[in-house]
Amino acid sequence: MLEHGHQNHQDGLIVIGAGAAGVFGAIRCVEQYPAARVTILEKNARPLGKVRVSGGGRCNVTHACFDVRELTRNYPRGGRSLTGSFTRFGPADTIDWFERRGVALKTEADGRVFPVSDSSASIIDCLLRRVRELRIELLCGHSVQSIEVLDAHAGFRVRLAGQANRVGRRVLLTTGGDERSLKLAADCGHTIVSPVPSLFAMNWRRSEPMDLNGSPSSPNTSHTKEALSELAGISISDAAVRLEIQVPVGAGYKSVLFQRRGALLITHHGFSGPVILQLSSLAARELYAVQYRARLEIDWTPEVNRxxxxxxxxxxxxxxxxxxxxxxxxxxxxxxxxWRFLIANARASGQKWSQVSADSQRAILENWSAATFHLDGRATHKAEFVTAGGVALNEVDLRSMQSKRRPGLYLAGEVLDVDAFTGGFNFQNAWTGGWLAGESIAADLSQNADEIRFSRE
Incomplete structure (x- = not known):
């Protein structure tokens, strides 16, 4: 039992952060080296918070993408670096791991993998049951203040707010991508790629829209927020979307284009859906640099050319x-x-087709094939679910997930400069990183067992 004060509690491995990567890494470590004493420290009242809310509470465990090259294309930052990692532990391994432990999974038409129960509780219960079986200590409500590097023999001292310090031979940092968490990595000597929001819905501008040349437009080719809000809830199964951003370069600007095709949702404030979330991820840094002011162009039926x-x-x-x-x-x-909205914006409502002028026909064509919307922000109604940024990947050995700057420190999950599209890809990065780290730490601890000054009770 913990006692408050300045006593140090010794562990073989201290995991900081009870998310997917941290819990999975702890489990893999003890599975490989049962003598290891492992403690997970979590600042929140409950573990596996993102697992709990992922996929609207269903938990999008992974994505049924079994070709490694194709898989890495879903990671705007870090994908190429993860090729070897996914070869060692990929989506098929994740599916197998959970199914072997009694969690029935299903693959939906778009490739997303969920528990058959459609409840994240199935995944959480499986992981926490395994934590208990392996006698891993899970301490919630334990906020880490700092990590102190001791000598090569003792490892690390983890200082906590209001609880006794912990000393561990090895530390696995899986705290996520928020500023406070990244400071722990920075204090251990790591370079931090500044985090910015990723995977968010986009808001359109309330003020007068501009045409393709940047001049005030007529209602024929661009649309006001008030009118568009009437379309909230409309979903397009396949839209081609082009995002244009004017990025500052020196004294001028450079136009940067991003294009994707997929499902689109019109909201009360702008646009969401998979295609928008993918664009927000691809253009995360560029959008952040211009305060989310950009131009969106939509082809509503790209299967029919102009x-x-x-x-x-x-x-x-x-x-x-x-x-x-x-x-x-x-x-x-x-x-x-x-369609009625597109016709109205071409000033062709209430007419027979024979009465449509050539100008109105051109406006209808433009609205149908290249409707232009001007953005001025991102959705801010909830905390960011994913960030782009984190510990620079060239400072981590991705075969073992061990820090190149601080031997004995391991990192996995969102704390690294890796992020992905929606669809289970971020969780796959967490499972993969946790598994690799757990394997490596287990091998490390077992090889140095004679130096460990405690035995597992």
Missing amino acids: EQKAQCLHAMRRNAGARMTDSAPEGFSGPRRL
Whole structure:
């Protein structure tokens, strides 16, 4: 039992952070070296907080992407460096690990993997049950203040707020990417790539929109926030989205483009959905640099090219002239409410197709194939779920997850400068990093068992 004061409690391994990487690393260490005494320190009242809320409480465990090259493409930062790591422990290994321990998993059409129960409790219960079976000490409500490097024999002293210090031969740092957590790594000599938000929804600008050349636009080609908010809740299964950012360079600006295709959701404040989250991840640093002011261009039905769209509109004027313009042409597969919005912004509402002018037809085509929206912010209604940034990867041996700056210190998860698209990829990085670190620490402790001055009770 812990006693308050200045006593030091000795461990073989101290894990700082009871998230996915930390808990998985602790488990793997003791599975490989049962004599190891392992303690997990968690500042919050409960462990595995992100696991609990991931996927709307369902827990998106991993992604069924079994080709390593394809897998790494889902990591805007750090993907190439993780090729070897994913070869050693990838999504197939994660699925196998949980299923062998009684968690039935399912793969959805888009590749995301969830427990069959559709509850994160299945994953949490599995992990915590294994923690208990292996007699790993899990201490919640224990906030780490600092890590002090002792001599090569003693390892590290971990100073806690209000509790006795802990001394461990090895430390695994899996605290996530917040500023306070990264300071622990910086104090151990690591370079920190400044964290910025990633994976967020985008807000559109309330003020007058601008056209493609940066001049005030007519309602035909760009859209106001008030009008767009009426479309909240509309989902497009496949949209092509182009994000243009004017990044400051010296005394001028450079245009940087990002493009993705996928599902899009219109919200009360802007845009969300997988394609937007991917763009926010790809452009995380550029958007941060310009305070999230950028231009978004959307093709609502990219399976129909611009020339085909023009032909569809011409056919409506020629062959369906008596019909009203709120009747969408054959090539438009989106919701009718969206089509009415596009027609209204082309000033063609309430007309028959035969009455549509050439200018209005061009405006409809522009709204359909390249609707322009101007952004002025990101969603801020909740804490950032993922950040881009962290400990520089070139300072970590990714085969063992051991620090190159401080031997005996290991790092895994979001504390590293690695981030991914939504869909289970960030969790896979956590499982992989934790597994590799646990294996390496177990081997390290077992090889130096004669130097360890305690035995597991």
